[in-house]
Each structure stands twice: as C-alpha cells, then as structure tokens.
Amino acid sequence: MKQPCISQREFAERRERLAARLPVNSMVVVPSATLQHRNSDVESPFRQDSDFYYLSGFDEPDALILISNLISKGKSVLTYTLFCQPRDPQMEVWNGYRAGPEGVLVDYLADRSFSIDEADERLPELLDGIESVYFCMGTHYQTEVRVEHWLKSMRKKRRQGVSVPSRLVELSPVLHEMRLFKSAQEIEVMRASGEISAQGHVRAMQRCRPGLMEYQLEAEIIYHFMQHGCRLPAYSSIVGGGKNACVLHYISNNKVLRDGDLVLIDAGCEVDYYAGDITRTFPVNGRFSEAQRALYELVLKAQSACLAAIKPGIPWEETHDISVSVITEGLVELGILKGNPLELIDCGAYKAFYMHRLGHWLGMDVHDVGDYKIEGEWRSLQPGMVMTVEPGIYIAPDNESVDACWRGIGIRIEDDVLITSQGCEVLTASVPKTVEEIEALMAVARQA
Ligand code: GLY
C-alpha cells in the first residue's frame, strides 16, 4: 500500500539546516538503534532511532551518522558520513539485505561511508580539526564513553599536530527544536497516520460486541493498520473495558468486554515513522447509560473548548488550564466534586479525577521531542507544531466519596492537532466523537 513518505531530498535539507544552526567546525554524532533481544534467539521487530531516521531515512541497525561543517578555503563545507553494516552474504541470508557502505552513497546520499566496524578506528582521524562535538547525552548506551575514547586517542597524537575538539555539546536543543516544527511533507505523512488511525477506531466501534475479549478489539485495530500499510502501531494499544479504563497505561487487554460497560481504546499507527495517537471511549453494547453519557459529554465539552482556543500565540499551559476549568465546573454540576470550582482548582481537587496533562507534542515519537518551556516560561503554540488534545475523567472503582453510579467509569477523548496560521487542523477528525454519532455508527453496524 502506497503511503506518503519523506523524500531523500528532505532528509538532505534537514542535514543542511542542522549544520547551518551550529558553529563552523562542528561535528554532529548520531548513533542508530540496535536490535533488541526479546528472548532466546528472538529479536524484537527493529525500529530505527527517531533522531537517526530524521537525519538519514536509513533504517538499518548498527550505524552511525556524522555531519560536519568544517571550514575549507574560507567556506563551510558540509560532509555527511554514514557508518553502516558491511555487505555480508552469509549474514544477509539470515537477517536480511544490507545497503552496505557502497549502497548508502547512492541510495542515502552519503558523501562518504565506511563499515561500522571501522568507526572507533576512524573517528579520531575524522575529528581532527573539529572544535565542537554535538550528540544527545544520556540516550544511547555508551555514546559518551565512545566519544571520550576517541578524544583520548587523539590527545596522544597532539605532538603530531592533531587538534582535539574542545567542546562536547548537547545536540537535543537544536535538533529537537527542528523536529518540533513539521514540514509540508511531514504534515502529509501525519495526515495519513491520523486518518488510518481514525479508521482503525471506526472499525473497532463497528465490530464491538459484549462478550468479546479486549484483545479481540485490539486485533481489529491492528488489522486495519496493517491492511493500510502500517506494519506496527506507534505504541502498545490500550483497550480497557469498564474499570480498566481507569488504569492510564493499561495494556494487558485480556479481560472480557461486558454489556453495559464503556470501553476506552487508545491506539495509533505509524506512517513512515510518524505516529497517530487517538483515544475514543464508547459503550460496549452501542448505547450510553445516563451516567456514562453525562460524564462523556463533559469530557467532550472540555475537548471542544480546548480545540476552539488553539491557535498561534496561545501559551501551551493555557490549553491545559481550559480543560481543568471545564472539567472541574462540570464535576461540581454533577455532584462529583463539592465546593467552589475556583477553590477546587487551586487546591488540585480535580486531580483525583483528571490526573494527567491535556496533551503532548506528537511526531516521530508519540510523546515527541521539543521543549514545553523556554527560559522558564511556557512556550506559545506556533504554526507547524502538532500536539494531542486528550482530556479525560477517571472515577476509581473504589471511590466511596462519589455516588455508586459513577464508580469505575473512565473516559478519554484524544485527537491529533496541527497548529495552522489561523487556528488548528484536527488530523484525526474522521472518527466519530459525539454520543449521537457513535450510537448511530454502532447501530448501523449491529444491523449489518
Ligand atoms: N498513547 C499515549 C498517550 O496518549 O499519551
């Protein structure tokens, strides 16, 4: 199935933009992911490191990127070096084809390439004359140790004229700020991941019946993702029936879906490394009870108020505060919280029912990179950012302070939102959200 994807031209432009943001005579070092052992002779499916893929589009394990901007004849010259696994007919028979150092020159536009086996030997030579080395610290096993090792071996050659880098600098503020703002190609890819994720949720609503296991609904969603070219979900799907919806990171998905309960599904696919992230909550039997409907409509009211407010210039925190106000006032109206809403907000009483934030940046990582504060202040939303909007209400099954009719109900409604110059675009709009839309969709499916 053909999906939109990021072009090699765009990967090259990203490298150019990154190099242009760094002082001359810098080198960026980004290691790839490695295969993760699952058990015995089994590996987990490989998923490339997001930073590495963002700069290369190369999805093999055990590789290393270098991007340098050395001054030569008065001009800054960008050099893109890729270390990768060497061609090896024996290994390729078992583990799959490799591009090899020759292949990455052509297919991934590397200026020079070497076998990954040569990295530790070549790096001291390639770092000669570099002043600043940029890499993400504390993220990849042993990167710091390897860099230290390269510098140590360079220091031994100072008398031969070798010039050792004098600054080790954290790369993430620069690289992750780039990743926070999505390009036209990224937006196209994210529209696709949003739409495929949305239709996966539609399928789950259509197939839901009392008596199914939670993992059977999960299977419907994964089926849809794979049928539309998405080999893996962006994260472990949450399918929680009844009180399991109150467990925020519930992924066991192994209980029966009961007549009269709601089910909460939080699932999204990945298209060319970009995540969708949707939550819908709906009745297992297709009809909301009175209590379920009252709470659901309150969460939806909070989400709609946030979506209406989202536009360039709004501080990140303000969107969360809107959701807190709507939810707290609504919980007071329903008699679940008692007191003055402003005081209940001040003392954090709402956190017993709404204990997470409104959302997060979304991109190649489901909880994507990018700072939320700049110089101590919440940053404001800007066109090109993508975030989730996902208020929720969760009433613990053993919460004796509320009427029994509310206990064990968990509801979250989550959409993916692109900030545009005028306001926002909901990338996941095609999955029903109002009580009427959901009940109508499920009623038609039951008759079919
Ligand atoms: N699916 C993870 C989240 O919504 O944050």
Ligand code: MN
């Ligand atoms: Mn989310």
Ligand code: MN
């Ligand atoms: Mn989610």
